[in-house]
Amino acid sequence: xxxxxxxxxxxxxxxxxxxxxxxxxxxxxxxxxxxxxxxxxxxxxxxxxxxxxxxxxxxxxxxxxxxxxxxxxxxxxxxxxxxxxxxxxxxxxxxxxxxxxxxxxxxxxxxxxxxxxxxxxxxxxxxxxxxxxxxxxxxxxxxxxxxxxxxxxxxxxxxxxxxxxxxxxxxxxxxxxxxxxxxxxxxxxxxxxxxxxxxxxxxxxxxxxxxxxxxxxxxxxxxxxxxxxxxxxxxxxxxxxxxxxxxxxxxxxxxxxxxxxxxxxxxxxxxxxxxxxxxxxxxxxxxxxxxxxxxxxxxxxxxxxxxxx
Numbered sequence: 001x002x003x004x005x006x007x008x009x010x011x012x013x014x015x016x017x018x019x020x021x022x023x024x025x026x027x028x029x030x031x032x033x034x035x036x037x038x039x040x041x042x043x044x045x046x047x048x049x050x051x052x053x054x055x056x057x058x059x060x061x062x063x064x065x066x067x068x069x070x071x072x073x074x075x076x077x078x079x080x081x082x083x084x085x086x087x088x089x090x091x092x093x094x095x096x097x098x099x100x101x102x103x104x105x106x107x108x109x110x111x112x113x114x115x116x117x118x119x120x121x122x123x124x125x126x127x128x129x130x131x132x133x134x135x136x137x138x139x140x141x142x143x144x145x146x147x148x149x150x151x152x153x154x155x156x157x158x159x160x161x162x163x164x165x166x167x168x169x170x171x172x173x174x175x176x177x178x179x180x181x182x183x184x185x186x187x188x189x190x191x192x193x194x195x196x197x198x199x200x201x202x203x204x205x206x207x208x209x210x211x212x213x214x215x216x217x218x219x220x221x222x223x224x225x226x227x228x229x230x231x232x233x234x235x236x237x238x239x240x241x242x243x244x245x246x247x248x249x250x251x252x253x254x255x256x257x258x259x260x261x262x263x264x265x266x267x268x269x270x271x272x273x274x275x276x277x278x279x280x281x282x283x284x285x286x287x288x289x290x291x292x293x294x295x296x297x298x299x300x301x302x303x304x305x306x307x308x309x
């Protein structure tokens with residue numbers, strides 16, 4: 001049966017359908033590159049604007065529109081990452097990637113019949129711990145690594161996108177890989193993560209500092225992002241006693257608010273709501289049967305995807 005829009009307006013141009021179908025992957029790529037859904041959407045909007053600004057004969061001469069869109073989106077992200085470093089130096093407090101709700105349906109990428117074991121899976125590449133590590137890379141390292149190790153682009157293709165030689169792109173990805181491996185700790189199974197986050201929620205709601213300390217790794221680190229728009233800790237807390245004490249102070253300020261278990265970037269997390277409004281989102285990294293990292297998002301501009309979550 002034909003789609004109702006096709007019955008009303010006639011068949012959809014196959015080339016247009018192909019272009020529109022690329023949007024989900026482009027947003028997924030751009031989000032991993034810039035760490036912000038709103039900026040990723042802007043990147044994709046600008047990419048499509050440039051596509052439709054091309055003369056018709058030039059568009060029709062492009063053999064692979066998807067490759068063209070990916071190239072343009074990646075280059076826009078590369079430029080954006082360069083300017084973002086300057087912006088984040090002026091950012092009030094800690095800058096954290098924008099957390100997303102649910103299981104993230106747009107985590108699609110290029111399938112590969114023989115993926116090397118050291119490559120990052122698409123599911124893994126969307127979690128908060130991974131996105132935070134990506135922030136430590138240079139813009140060129142980040143783009144080369146994400147395109148090659150996550151989205152499976154060959155270095156020859158990456159070279160065309162970033163404007164460097166394949167050998168240089170290989171070195172960029174290799175450098176990024178070493179830095180990521182140095183900080184990477186394998187997470188606990190999802191079921192165990194969910195158990196610990198549930199126990200964390202109970203202890204926090206009960207204001208049981210002893211129970212909280214028992215759930216935290218001795219070297220746990222907690223960071224929050226208010227963007228200068230709402231109250232949030234300007235610097236991370238480290239060590240389970242210090243983190244637990246900070247959490248207790250926050251718990252006393254949030255009495256009466258609703259704390260809910262939700263998926264955050266594909267991992268078990270928590271959402272704090274007040275009168276149906278999401279006021280904070282908490283992501284966790286759980287490994288070796290302890291909570292090792294906590295990221296609290298308070299910046300309302302980065303909580304827009306949670307309006308209906």
